[in-house]
Amino acid sequence: MKSLILATTAVAALLAAPAHAAPEGAAQTWSLAIHGGAGVIERGDLSPEKEADFRAGLAAALEVGSKVLKAGGSSLDAVEATVRVLEDNPLFNAGKGAVFTAEGKNELDASIMDGATMKAGAVAGVTRTKNPITLARAVMEKSPHVMLAREGADQFSKEQGLEQVEPAYYWTEFRWKQLEAWRAKQKAAIDPTHLYGTVGAVALDSKGHLAAATSTGGMTGKKWGRIGDSPIIGSGTYAQDGVCAVSATGSGEYFIRANAAYQLCARIQWKGEDVKAAGDATIKAIGDLGGDGGLIAMDGKGKPAFPMNSSGMYRGWVSSTAPAATAIYAAETGPK
Numbered sequence: 001m002k003s004l005i006l007a008t009t010a011v012a013a014l015l016a017a018p019a020h021a022a023p024e025g026a027a028q029t030w031s032l033a034i035h036g037g038a039g040v041i042e043r044g045d046l047s048p049e050k051e052a053d054f055r056a057g058l059a060a061a062l063e064v065g066s067k068v069l070k071a072g073g074s075s076l077d078a079v080e081a082t083v084r085v086l087e088d089n090p091l092f093n094a095g096k097g098a099v100f101t102a103e104g105k106n107e108l109d110a111s112i113m114d115g116a117t118m119k120a121g122a123v124a125g126v127t128r129t130k131n132p133i134t135l136a137r138a139v140m141e142k143s144p145h146v147m148l149a150r151e152g153a154d155q156f157s158k159e160q161g162l163e164q165v166e167p168a169y170y171w172t173e174f175r176w177k178q179l180e181a182w183r184a185k186q187k188a189a190i191d192p193t194h195l196y197g198t199v200g201a202v203a204l205d206s207k208g209h210l211a212a213a214t215s216t217g218g219m220t221g222k223k224w225g226r227i228g229d230s231p232i233i234g235s236g237t238y239a240q241d242g243v244c245a246v247s248a249t250g251s252g253e254y255f256i257r258a259n260a261a262y263q264l265c266a267r268i269q270w271k272g273e274d275v276k277a278a279g280d281a282t283i284k285a286i287g288d289l290g291g292d293g294g295l296i297a298m299d300g301k302g303k304p305a306f307p308m309n310s311s312g313m314y315r316g317w318v319s320s321t322a323p324a325a326t327a328i329y330a331a332e333t334g335p336k
């Protein structure tokens with residue numbers, strides 16, 4: 001009788017769960033969560049075609065990353081492959097489609113962290129590498145350093161034989177118009193209204209290893225060699241096996257000051273918070289400082305969280321027990 005009640009309860013829980021959620025208690029052998037940036041994204045801001053394009057872009061990234069994980073590949077390979085897809089998509093503010101600096105250039109930042117070894121690699125202000133996330137991984141694996149910047153990072157990229165592009169490769173009309181709008185205002189060093197588009201991925205692989213990756217063009221109108229949180233380990237990206245993996249997006253200055261990605265992991269590790277509570281508390285800390293944005297986090301068992309204090313964040317999730325799902329608006333049912 002007891003087992004019948006338990007079985008009925010389990011079925012009821014399954015039926016009540018939204019389509020994207022993993023059945024309660026089911027072991028996730030792998031899991032992948034992604035974001036394509038947070039910001040002021042209201043229903044009605046996007047045409048139905050644009051919205052469909054964003055969802056298709058997220059779905060394509062999930063597809064590539066999940067293939068790696070399904071085949072028994074590492075979370076590190078999965079987050080790199082996933083972020084490369086988003087970097088190549090001109091809709092997102094990373095790789096092709098990156099935002100412009102005040103001078104009308106593209107300076108790209110990226111970072112990656114392997115939860116198994118806690119090794120990390122990052123690049124800031126690079127101008128010629130097609131896929132900055134792959135350069136960040138090369139810094140981690142092929143140099144004795146964690147972070148390289150600007151001309152030196154460009155030079156290292158060439159020496160590593162990574163695919164080089166002319167700076168004009170990153171150009172898109174949409175991001176150029178954003179720069180023109182910013183120039184017309186000419187008030188702030190960076191646009192105080194944070195605009196979406198940074199990309200990131202966190203994953204758990206079937207061996208239980210976590211990894212995280214983040215890539216961005218930064219913020220429209222950035223000056224003076226400004227670097228945000230995305231290439232900073234502990235702010236925009238963090239991963240530690242058995243604890244959590246995080247990739248952030250938002251007004252970077254606040255994520256740096258709050259040590260956002262590390263703060264979230266420390267909450268889980270030292271305070272015993274679950275991933276949702278830790279994510280919500282971290283975003284609250286950012287909000288209390290005056291910042292906005294969101295992040296994706298995944299605990300050591302592959303359970304994701306998608307906290308944000310902005311009106312939207314492009315996001316998606318797929319796992320060995322949950323079908324791929326994407327969402328855009330804060331209030332939307334979907335990966336949350």
Ligand code: ASP
Nearest residue numbers: 198218228229249250252
């Ligand atoms: N966090 C990024 C930065 O501050 C921007 C973003 O996520 O949209 O450079």
